[in-house]
Amino acid sequence: MKQNLRTFLKQLDDNCPDQIAHVNKEVDPKYEIASLVRAHQDEGQRGRHVANYPLIHVERGNVKGYPEWEVVTNVLATRQRLAEALQTTPDNLLWKYLERRENLLDYNVVSKGAVQEVVKTGKDVDLSTLPLLTHTPEEPAPFIDAEVFVVWDSENERHNCGIYRMMKKDKNKTGLFLARGTHAYSILSQAEARDEPLPFAAYVGHHPAAIMGCQVHTVEDEYKAIGGVLGEPMDLVKCKTNDLLVPADAELVVEGVIQPHVREKEGPFCEFTYLLGKERESPVAEVTAITHRKDPIYYDVYNPYIDHLMHGALPMETDVYRKAKDAVSQVMDVHLPPECSKFVAIVQVRNEYPGVGKQAAIAASSGKYFMKYVVVVDEEQNPYDMHDIWWAMAMKCRPDRDINFIKDAYIECLDPIGTDGRGWPYTGGGVDTRVFIDATKPLDVDYPPHCEPPKEIWENMDLDEYIRGRKSS
Ligand SMILES: Cc1cc2nc3c(=O)[nH]c(=O)nc-3n(C[C@H](O)[C@H](O)[C@H](O)COP(=O)(O)O)c2cc1C
Numbered sequence: 001m002k003q004n005l006r007t008f009l010k011q012l013d014d015n016c017p018d019q020i021a022h023v024n025k026e027v028d029p030k031y032e033i034a035s036l037v038r039a040h041q042d043e044g045q046r047g048r049h050v051a052n053y054p055l056i057h058v059e060r061g062n063v064k065g066y067p068e069w070e071v072v073t074n075v076l077a078t079r080q081r082l083a084e085a086l087q088t089t090p091d092n093l094l095w096k097y098l099e100r101r102e103n104l105l106d107y108n109v110v111s112k113g114a115v116q117e118v119v120k121t122g123k124d125v126d127l128s129t130l131p132l133l134t135h136t137p138e139e140p141a142p143f144i145d146a147e148v149f150v151v152w153d154s155e156n157e158r159h160n161c162g163i164y165r166m167m168k169k170d171k172n173k174t175g176l177f178l179a180r181g182t183h184a185y186s187i188l189s190q191a192e193a194r195d196e197p198l199p200f201a202a203y204v205g206h207h208p209a210a211i212m213g214c215q216v217h218t219v220e221d222e223y224k225a226i227g228g229v230l231g232e233p234m235d236l237v238k239c240k241t242n243d244l245l246v247p248a249d250a251e252l253v254v255e256g257v258i259q260p261h262v263r264e265k266e267g268p269f270c271e272f273t274y275l276l277g278k279e280r281e282s283p284v285a286e287v288t289a290i291t292h293r294k295d296p297i298y299y300d301v302y303n304p305y306i307d308h309l310m311h312g313a314l315p316m317e318t319d320v321y322r323k324a325k326d327a328v329s330q331v332m333d334v335h336l337p338p339e340c341s342k343f344v345a346i347v348q349v350r351n352e353y354p355g356v357g358k359q360a361a362i363a364a365s366s367g368k369y370f371m372k373y374v375v376v377v378d379e380e381q382n383p384y385d386m387h388d389i390w391w392a393m394a395m396k397c398r399p400d401r402d403i404n405f406i407k408d409a410y411i412e413c414l415d416p417i418g419t420d421g422r423g424w425p426y427t428g429g430g431v432d433t434r435v436f437i438d439a440t441k442p443l444d445v446d447y448p449p450h451c452e453p454p455k456e457i458w459e460n461m462d463l464d465e466y467i468r469g470r471k472s473s
Pocket residue numbers: 145146160161162163164165177178179180181182183184185214215216217218301308311312
């Protein structure tokens with residue numbers, strides 16, 4: 001059987017039941033499901049990036065007002081679940097994703113799909129029938145927030161896919177937030193330049209690899225990249241009200257069209273920066289059809305923070321790694337710690353010649369515009385251990401020479417303190433300073449060695465023998 005959301009949920013139940021929490025008490029999609037995630041956040045007492053952070057699965061019959069729906073959220077909030085999604089181990093995630101994103105798999109067009117068991121068009125279209133979540137009182141309406149938004153890129157003759165949240169405005173109308181720097185933004189701009197409407201299809205609920213796989217940035221057909229990340233070709237079925245293709249095995253599809261030049265207010269939205277975003281003038285989506293399974297599962301991303309970041313960080317790490325590695329063969333590893341909202345890249349290098357750290361920082365920062373800080377460390381540092389990174393910055397970096405700035409660079413418009421490049425006050429433009437921190441060992445100084453007691457003495461010490469009152473349990 002092919003992989004989909006249902007096979008993934010079963011896989012967690014079978015392989016790692018502590019990674020999934022089944023809810024069988026009635027919960028409200030307004031605040032209460034998000035609160036279930038938030039309540040778990042403090043449990044591990046390790047700041048916001050907790051290990052004990054299960055996928056939340058609200059069983060059928062328990063979503064208030066939507067008895068026929070199940071809801072899942074927080075799906076990818078741990079590296080262990082990411083590893084389950086890509087059928088690998090947490091340590092191997094970067095390499096597995098790299099291998100799969102390179103391996104484009106052509107899709108199959110099929111004639112029927114479970115996602116079209118229920119079809120609503122015309123007057124029957126009503127977004128209020130979907131259990132859309134609201135995360136915070138500042139959000140003016142519920143959002144569809146984890147849907148893969150598909151449009152046809154006529155310039156390159158291919159499907160373009162990305163996650164673009166949709167704010168419910170009416171029973172058949174949503175707002176759309178398309179950041180500058182994305183393909184969808186430029187595809188819509190080109191359609192508007194021709195004064196043409198742009199049809200879209202948005203699928204919700206599939207295997208998480210078929211959701212996050214859309215983060216691959218390529219000019220190939222992005223369904224081929226999604227199939228690659230999933231590890232098997234996608235089966236696609238034609239939409240009911242336009243010519244786009246959607247995964248036959250998804251849970252829900254919203255079809256529609258964007259009329260050129262129409263703008264309305266969208267947001268604010270609870271962003272992955274853990275901050276409230278801005279209200280903006282944004283494009284509008286008219287919904288022409290809603291199709292779903294008979295017994296559908298709604299897939300939400302818990303946007304304030306980790307779940308959102310984990311859907312996007314690994315694809316971005318591979319973007320940065322590829323650029324950095326192509327330019328500087330001493331690059332060993334790249335990590336975007338979710339604690340830093342994807343704005344910080346840790347790059348590990350083999351420190352083979354003077355200047356290699358700065359060279360790697362320049363190359364890495366070209367991999368994705370989000371990279372506000374690039375911190376380069378030696379092979380002896382663990383890029384996943386923030387204590388080790390801080391130690392290297394404190395002990396190896398000479399700030400006047402090893403910290404460099406590029407002023408007025410595009411970062412990303414959700415940077416809460418960015419400008420539009422013309423200085424203060426805040427204008428919403430996403431421009432800020434990029435910082436390169438070279439925390440590799442300077443090769444022009446006589447750098448001292450590490451020092452410890454002799455390993456053969458401390459390594460096998462039984463502390464119980466030495467310390468009064470101490471007993472290992
Ligand atoms: C959970 C999640 C939600 C996202 N929501 C948005 C969004 O609302 N607007 C946006 O511009 N990008 C959003 N992104 C980022 C885009 O999906 C990402 O940049 C994607 O690669 C764009 O694809 P494209 O350039 O092929 O269109 C989101 C990413 C994730 C992981």
